[in-house]
Amino acid sequence: MKLEPGKFCPLIKKDCLQLGCSWFTQVRGKNPQTGADVDEWACAIVWMPLLTINTADEVRQCAAATESLRNELAVASAGASAIQSFMDIHGANKRLVFNQKVPE
Structure with missing residues (x-):
């Protein structure tokens, strides 16, 4: 049995207006769960779980890059x-100049 999303909009209490509604949005990109290409129109509320997962993945990657930089530093x-x-131990507190002798 294949599940299909309903067309009922709880905001206006009738069927979705699709392009007549400001929240009907096209999303293009990759599905963060499957990696499949996405190019679909749907209600912005329908896209929220998918976009939240994507945001969490991006934050996780950014945190890993920040930790890597911290470790290198x-x-x-x-x-x-x-x-x-x-x-300090060897008393080398004189100014170092490359390829020149430092006057004492």
Whole structure:
């Protein structure tokens, strides 16, 4: 048995007006659950669950990218801290100039 969506609109209490309604919207893209291409018209309220799932996926990807950047910055910061500690321990507090001798 295949389920078909009804045409009844609870806002106006009669059948959907389709293109006569401002909320009747076309959505194009990929279904976040199946990956299938979507190019359909439906009520904006009908699209809300699908778009909410898509938004959650995008937020999850953004959070993962932010965590990855944080991890890279933590490693770089630890390296810079180690260099600074080495310079402090060995009294290398003189200004470093590449390819030149520093006057003492």
